[in-house]
Amino acid sequence: MWRYVVRRVLYAIPILVGVNLLTFFLFFVVNTPDDMARMQLGVKRVTPEAIEHWKAERGYDRPLMFNEGATGAGKFTDTIFFDHSVRLFAFDFGAAESDGRDIGHEIRSRMGPSLAIALPVFLVGLAAYVSFALLLVFFRATVLDTVGVVACVFAMSISGMFYIIGGQYLVGKLWNLVPISGFGEGLSAWRFLVLPVLVGLVAGFGESARWYRTIFLEEINRDYVRTARAKGLTESRVLFRHVLRNGMIPILTGVVVVIPSLFLGSLVTESFFGIPGLGSYTIDAIGAQDFAVVRSMVFLGSLLYIVGLILTDISYTLVDPRIRFE
């Protein structure tokens, strides 16, 4: 297994370089270093000297990818791309361009709030959606199943934004049960998490429950299920012992891969609920054309995604002994 993991980690390096290259390319197609300087220095009374000074201070006065003025390897290393990308691989994210704050520190301090929402939504959601899907499968071909599916389709047809605004209005404003938005320190934060977690659960309910129901329905008609029933097992035992276990592989494909990314938070939810997580950090950085933060977050996102894929592969072997690392 370790050989497989090492091989996958080595594969990840060119992928990360590629992602970095693509991010760099896309960012600088839209923004020039001059644009970035203007954005950071403000729109009023910005002199060309101030722009040049800002660029020189941050190394943006050099060529983007290829330095004709340099010699030897310097043609590639004395460039914005090389200077700003290589240190990412040592997890040195540098300082944000907008306020000069240490990006690594920001990531560490914002991971917690993101996780505080994403983790309960993920865990409770997984349990609730799988249970509900199994319940629908249990009552397949009955009125309950039809009502459940209609409810799922209805729920997934509504925009996520509607759940957020509606949830804030109903639970926070009309019923006064929890704060509409905000965040607290330590354990006092729980009051602020109730609503975004609830909204996250409800918003993901329709799509996920229907997806799991489809997976389980595919399993329910297989031979081993018929055999289990022929053995005289109860329906609940058939579902939870056999169908759930065999349905785990497609579930794991979608679930394990997102586990590492839970740290990255949600862009919209965090903005609306005032959660100081990594999602809102990323969206702020995009708005502020803060390339240092955007680059770091994209790098971190792709790295965590790769980690998620490796974990998914490992988890396959745990749930299905027929799968081997080859």
Added chain:
Amino acid sequence: MRRPLTRFIVLIWIACLAAACSEPWNDPHAPASTGGQTLYSGFAERPKHLDPVQSYSSNEITFTAQVYTPPLQYHYLDRPFRLIPFAATKVPEPVLLDARGVALPADADAGKVAFSVYEVRIRPGMRYQPHPAFANDERGAPRYVELDDRALAEIHELRDFSHTGTREVLAADFVYQIKRLAHPRLHSPILGLMKDYIVGLDDYTKRLKQADDALANSGRKGAWLDLRQHPLEGVEIVDDHTFRVRLKGKYPQFVYWLAMPFFAPIPHEADRFYTQPGLIARNITLDWYPVGAGPYMLTINDPNRQMVLERNPNFFGETYPRTGEAGDAAEGLLRDAGLPLPFIDRAVFALEKEGIPYWNKFLQGYYDMSGIAADAFDQAVQIGGSGQVMLTDEMREKGIQLKTAVAPSTMYMGFNMLDAVVGGESERARKLRLAIAIAIDYEEFVAIFANGRGVPAHGPIPPGIYGYRNGEAGVNRYVYDWVDGAPRRKSIETARKLLAEAGYPGGVDSATGAPLVLYLDGTARGPDDKNRLDWLRKQFARLDVSLVVRATDYNRFQEKIRKGNAQIFYWGWNADYPDPENFLFLLHGAQGKVKTQGENASNYTNAEYDALFERMKNMDNGPERQAIIDRMQEILRRDVPWIWGMHPKEYGLAHAWVHNRKPNQIANNLLKYQRIDSASRTTLRARWNRPVLWPLGLVVVFAAALSFVAWSAWLRRERRTAGLALAQER
């Protein structure tokens, strides 16, 4: 079965009663939020800079203006805006000198003035907020300098330092800050401007850069650059409480800059303290933790969540103004006259990025003040039969107060005067611009897109700024007629006639026979922009002219403007200070965007206007200055480099428990004047936010019923035979 059910109902009732008696459940603030003189507000965007040499944005000055003490400030109540002393003992009068250093009279012609000398005398006895930079050890040496990693092991925030100190604010600190404008590691947005005026600042910038490079070359990159060792020719310490600034020529607007944090005192101890690499690595910098002598100090700076200002125990003390403009006394704005400031002990600013949650929390009483977003306008405000603005019944029942004021801003559509079609000084182009200016009905625009929150503009100067004229005298006669005591926009027929005279009868170029197509450049972000642009197209269509919108992102738009590639564009300007120069310079030839990268985005030039501007900018307010401004506005109205657009009107709401609130769009250090009636707030918050528990009960009952049905069905299924199950599925 009956007993458990009865118990359940009793429990629900007890919970309801307990909820009704206790604190609101939805209070987003800390448990002690109801007591004390604490103000609650929000911020949508985290401040980038709190260093007064760099900070310039409105979201930053909300904090810096409460912490720092520049020499001057604006009178809170008087209108028009008037400068009064803050850290200074009086508003300085410049001494004008000719090239030989001989004093000139105050009304001397600007051409003869070689230097203006401002002598600023500051209040003795002002002291800085408690801060570790001033903490000394037993021997009287600074306690927190040259800190190594071991000493900083337990330091993560500024409040982790166990010792603090203070000292008196000295004139040297004001001089130190002026020198910091040129600091090579900082980016002061006003350095370029001040280089033109403060004697020797340009050269000083180069010298500091050399000194900084020398530090770097000696292996001490980033070490403290002690500006006391580097004298600046134009700035001089006279004594402990007096300093002088020597300016090139005459620049009466300089006093307005003295009311901004750019000129607030910074102690060298703070500069030295914050330059330590270990602190920079921990994000403990002057840009993050300001050091001031103002009424408040920033005690919590967590812009990911909240920023907290608390009363500075060392604040020198001021009193609430005793006078104001007519009507202030009737509005209760002089009730606290003469009382010591500040009233509020603590101000909590919570991060609130989205408008909807902010608005709802304001209605719940958790924010003390709010603006009115477009989608909440109808909920907050209604227009009466005679056009008067009133609060809705819902707002009145809550006792919410509405304050309105025209902002010292202008939003306009500019013509690029370098453009071959709409630009230039020819009569043809002028008539084309004028026809468009008449056709675009800004009265309708204000009604549709700003909910009436704006005043159609007749020139660049907004109401409240010297030079603005009200009534018939201020009407743009080229676009409006004065009818029945009010301006009335000229008819579309007049515009069509002008268009024909310009060579485009019926919107067709008479020379080529091609239909006239004009291009609008701007940024378009959402559905609101689309509606606005559709409306604009319709305005042009009234002249049978096609308008093509070239929407792009902000960077490209700015680039087009810089390079002069736009044809028609929309833009705006907020006043830096309440002087007509700050608006009229936007059309000064020397400020041409393409030529000098200045602020004249239209690239307008007019020799007479430019000459008048040079005269006007150095004059004191008076009939002569007014006459020049009138003439300048007349030139602009005739030449039409802009479609004058509108001056936005700001609507602000505040709860009944907020006192002494008066809109002031120029001054920013307003927190110290506000007063809160905390007892009233606590009562009303509790009344407005009683938890509604029946939905919880309903959810429980519904879940129980559903579980019961599911459980019954489950049991039934479990008891079936496999054969029956398969038969049912088929």
